[in-house]
Amino acid sequence: MDLINDFRDKTHILNLSKLIKKASNKPLNIMEICGGHTHSIMKFGIDKLVGENIKFIHGPGCPVCVMPRHNIDEAIKLSSMPNTIFTTLADMLRVPGSFSTLQKQRAKGCDIRALYSPLDAINIALENPKKNVIFFAIGFETTTPMSAVVVEKALNLNLKNLFFHINHVTVPAPVMALLDDENVKIDAFLGPSHVSVIIGSKPYEKIAKTYKKPIAISGFEPLDMMDSILNLVNQFNENKFEVYNEYDRVVKPNGNEKALNLIKKYFKEVDFSWRGLGLIPKSGLDLKGEFDAINARKVFDCSVESKPENKACICGEILKGRKNPPDCKVFGKVCNPQNPLGSCMVSSEGACAAYYKYKRGS
Amino acid sequence: MEKILLSHGGGGEEMNALINDIIFKAFDNEILKSANDAALLRLNSTNLAFTTDSFVVTPLFFSGGDIGKIAICGTVNDLLMVGAKPLYLSCSFIIEEGFSIDEFKQILNSMSKTAKKAGVFIVCGDTKVVPKGKCDKIFINTSGVGEVIKEINTINLGSQQKAKILVSGDIARHGSVIMQARDELGFESELESDCKPLNEVVLEILKTITPLAMRDATRGGLSAVLNEWAKFCKVSIKVKEARIKISDEVMGICEILGFEPCDLANEGTFVLAVEEKDALKALEILQKFDKNANIIGETFKDDKNRVILETIYGVERFLEPPKGELLPRIC
Amino acid sequence: MCLSIPSKVVEIDENNFATVETLGVKRGVSLDLIGEPVKVGEYVLIHVGFAMEKIDTKAALESLEFYKKIAKEMNDGTISQDEGDMGLSKMNSNEKG
Numbered sequence: 001m002d003l004i005n006d007f008r009d010k011t012h013i014l015n016l017s018k019l020i021k022k023a024s025n026k027p028l029n030i031m032e033i034c035g036g037h038t039h040s041i042m043k044f045g046i047d048k049l050v051g052e053n054i055k056f057i058h059g060p061g062c063p064v065c066v067m068p069r070h071n072i073d074e075a076i077k078l079s080s081m082p083n084t085i086f087t088t089l090a091d092m093l094r095v096p097g098s099f100s101t102l103q104k105q106r107a108k109g110c111d112i113r114a115l116y117s118p119l120d121a122i123n124i125a126l127e128n129p130k131k132n133v134i135f136f137a138i139g140f141e142t143t144t145p146m147s148a149v150v151v152e153k154a155l156n157l158n159l160k161n162l163f164f165h166i167n168h169v170t171v172p173a174p175v176m177a178l179l180d181d182e183n184v185k186i187d188a189f190l191g192p193s194h195v196s197v198i199i200g201s202k203p204y205e206k207i208a209k210t211y212k213k214p215i216a217i218s219g220f221e222p223l224d225m226m227d228s229i230l231n232l233v234n235q236f237n238e239n240k241f242e243v244y245n246e247y248d249r250v251v252k253p254n255g256n257e258k259a260l261n262l263i264k265k266y267f268k269e270v271d272f273s274w275r276g277l278g279l280i281p282k283s284g285l286d287l288k289g290e291f292d293a294i295n296a297r298k299v300f301d302c303s304v305e306s307k308p309e310n311k312a313c314i315c316g317e318i319l320k321g322r323k324n325p326p327d328c329k330v331f332g333k334v335c336n337p338q339n340p341l342g343s344c345m346v347s348s349e350g351a352c353a354a355y356y357k358y359k360r361g362s
Numbered sequence: 363m364e365k366i367l368l369s370h371g372g373g374g375e376e377m378n379a380l381i382n383d384i385i386f387k388a389f390d391n392e393i394l395k396s397a398n399d400a401a402l403l404r405l406n407s408t409n410l411a412f413t414t415d416s417f418v419v420t421p422l423f424f425s426g427g428d429i430g431k432i433a434i435c436g437t438v439n440d441l442l443m444v445g446a447k448p449l450y451l452s453c454s455f456i457i458e459e460g461f462s463i464d465e466f467k468q469i470l471n472s473m474s475k476t477a478k479k480a481g482v483f484i485v486c487g488d489t490k491v492v493p494k495g496k497c498d499k500i501f502i503n504t505s506g507v508g509e510v511i512k513e514i515n516t517i518n519l520g521s522q523q524k525a526k527i528l529v530s531g532d533i534a535r536h537g538s539v540i541m542q543a544r545d546e547l548g549f550e551s552e553l554e555s556d557c558k559p560l561n562e563v564v565l566e567i568l569k570t571i572t573p574l575a576m577r578d579a580t581r582g583g584l585s586a587v588l589n590e591w592a593k594f595c596k597v598s599i600k601v602k603e604a605r606i607k608i609s610d611e612v613m614g615i616c617e618i619l620g621f622e623p624c625d626l627a628n629e630g631t632f633v634l635a636v637e638e639k640d641a642l643k644a645l646e647i648l649q650k651f652d653k654n655a656n657i658i659g660e661t662f663k664d665d666k667n668r669v670i671l672e673t674i675y676g677v678e679r680f681l682e683p684p685k686g687e688l689l690p691r692i693c
Numbered sequence: 694m695c696l697s698i699p700s701k702v703v704e705i706d707e708n709n710f711a712t713v714e715t716l717g718v719k720r721g722v723s724l725d726l727i728g729e730p731v732k733v734g735e736y737v738l739i740h741v742g743f744a745m746e747k748i749d750t751k752a753a754l755e756s757l758e759f760y761k762k763i764a765k766e767m768n769d770g771t772i773s774q775d776e777g778d779m780g781l782s783k784m785n786s787n788e789k790g
Contacts, residue, residue, distance in 0.1 A: 104365060149725045222675070553718075
């Protein structure tokens with residue numbers, strides 16, 4: 001068995017395409033929460049395999065895109081401190097703060113390193129005992145447990161020079177915040193793949209019942225997505241609102257309990273201000289108070305003054321499914337992947353960036 | 363104040379902007395702006411091609427090659443791409459204080475072997491040593507001249523109604539090898555760079571047909587070449603994903619790091635545009651040297667001048683030019 | 694936060710670190726997030742240097758069998774395009790897995 005190519009099989013995908021087109025007889029707005037799904041939709045052309053009635057709304061599931069300017073301004077301030085090595089995951093380098101990006105700071109001479117794995121932060125701290133190493137942690141539940149492992153290792157090794165700036169966010173909170181807005185136009189959800197590996201399929205059951213929306217937890221391969229979309233079409237036609245776990249080869253009802261326990265051990269819920277969506281209570285995570293000694297926010301001066309978001313940007317509306325990227329006056333003009341203005345353009349996973357890359361001019 | 367970023371050197375849109383808006387403005391002339399891999403010059407009655415390239419590679423030694431081999435291949439291949447037979451190369455080194463003489467000898471040896479294979483002589487050069495930290499180990503520049511056999515001028519591609527697009531082998535091997543060789547990733551595979559001089563295959567092509575355009579798909583990969591052609595020659599190009607060969611290991615590295623194989627560099631693989639009537643003949647020659655060569659698509663006229671990729675599922679999307687600095691995708 | 698790919702475990706060392714392989718590319722990953730024992734030959738899902746979860750190959754096979762069944766029914770004409778709805782009703786939310 002080939003776990004990658006088998007799930008990209010052309011015959012099966014075209015079969016499901018026929019079945020979806022046949023079943024989909026009225027307009028259906030599906031929000032894919034996760035940036036990885038947005039990417040697969042565009043890369044494999046899945047939006048063109050499901051017929052005219054289905055419209056994809058690209059949700060707030062790109063951790064880079066939802067990062068507010070303020071947090072990036074803090075990152076830039078920290079990275080500019082003397083005797084500092086600033087580390088984060090790669091895509092983050094491009095994201096604009098109020099006045100600069102980490103990429104530009106690096107060109108000015110700041111020691112900023114893009115990591116492949118958060119574990120590398122430990123090695124960098126060990127190899128540079130006289131420098132302060134800061135790990136700027138980002139991401140949804142998928143990467144939160146990795147940060148927790150790094151925190152645990154740093155504590156066990158008694159590392160005095162590794163500090164954490166935690167910017168983790170959770171998925172269920174913004175989904176519910178979106179659904180609480182009565183103007184939102186979402187009929188069904190594609191549930192995230194790897195967030196669900198960690199949190200399991202159970203947390204979605206409450207959302208499906210409360211808001212009466214079908215949810216299919218889907219893998220990233222095109223066949224996974226087609227299977228999930230077909231299920232959502234059927235549920236929608238039959239007025240059902242259940243949680244379908246298509247990705248059951250890795251998603252269990254209770255998720256990865258070891259990872260969840262690690263998250264609970266080191267992090268606490270905090271309010272988080274989402275780029276494009278605004279403040280959502282208890283949607284972010286930070287280190288618990290007992291770890292203040294390694295919390296970069298507590299140890300260093302992070303005070304910054306941030307510029308407000310650009311008024312012309314309609315990212316909030318796009319995330320709610322009310323507008324499309326081409327509806328935005330600045331889309332593809334002053335706002336483009338080289339010079340992103342709004343949250344949806346900053347990462348290649350963002351709705352506007354994905355549109356720009358794969359569909360501009362179509 | 364605006365600064366140069368790594369992305370300005372990545373072969374993507376940022377680099378194009380740097381070249382078009384700043385460099386071309388400073389050195390404005392028609393030969394420079396012709397957007398060929400090498401300048402086409404006429405001296406008395408001889409047609410010459412002239413090109414230059416600098417090489418900064420980390421790591422210096424990688425699976426399937428080293429900085430010396432690339433320094434020869436890069437310049438030789440650029441001359442071949444305008445239809446010239448490469449003849450003479452210059453070579454200049456900028457070396458960091460403390461660099462190993464053994465490694466330097468190894469690089470020279472590799473340059474000499476590759477030059478022989480490519481049928482060129484290295485006839486002049488220069489060496490500078492800079493204090494530690496002022497450059498990264500060793501930088502090499504090579505320039506080269508060649509005799510034009512058939513002048514290949516990219517702009518000709520625009521005059522055709524329907525040109526066929528071919529690729530000389532599987533793509534993205536060099537870029538993947540370089541990614542893989544970065545220490546922090548800890549990757550291991552059997553993959554080798556495609557780095558090689560293209561003199562044999564290209565000279566045989568030139569004997570048989572006159573291509574409309576040729577370009578070695580180095581930085582920015584296949585998608586950079588196709589997008590530059592579309593923009594410069596005012597044509598649209600449609601290619602079929604299923605016809606572009608990609609090795610398993612390259613797929614693996616791209617899947618792991620979130621790269622598109624079409625965006626990754628090649629150092630011995632080129633893209634060829636030919637008239638429809640010449641396509642099969644060209645394919646036959648290419649396949650003699652590499653069985654992974656294939657006809658991947660064709661040009662057509664519309665007002666959009668875009669590159670379209672037909673995915674394996676038969677639906678179409680745009681193939682955008684790559685972004686400057688290749689950063690692993692995290693989401 | 695999604696880039697992740699199935700990989701086969703080819704070696705495990707005493708520090709709970711594994712060598713895994715994807716399409717001929719090998720690399721090292723931490724097994725610190727996996728609660729249950731992992732054996733050489735099993736498949737894991739990798740993200741940013743960590744194995745996130747073991748892959749249940751039985752569940753994967755069941756999914757693939759399910760798609761093969763659809764293909765067979767479509768070929769046989771048991772589900773033709775026109776009668777697609779019949780095939781669909783079998784695919785309610787709980788059947789697979």
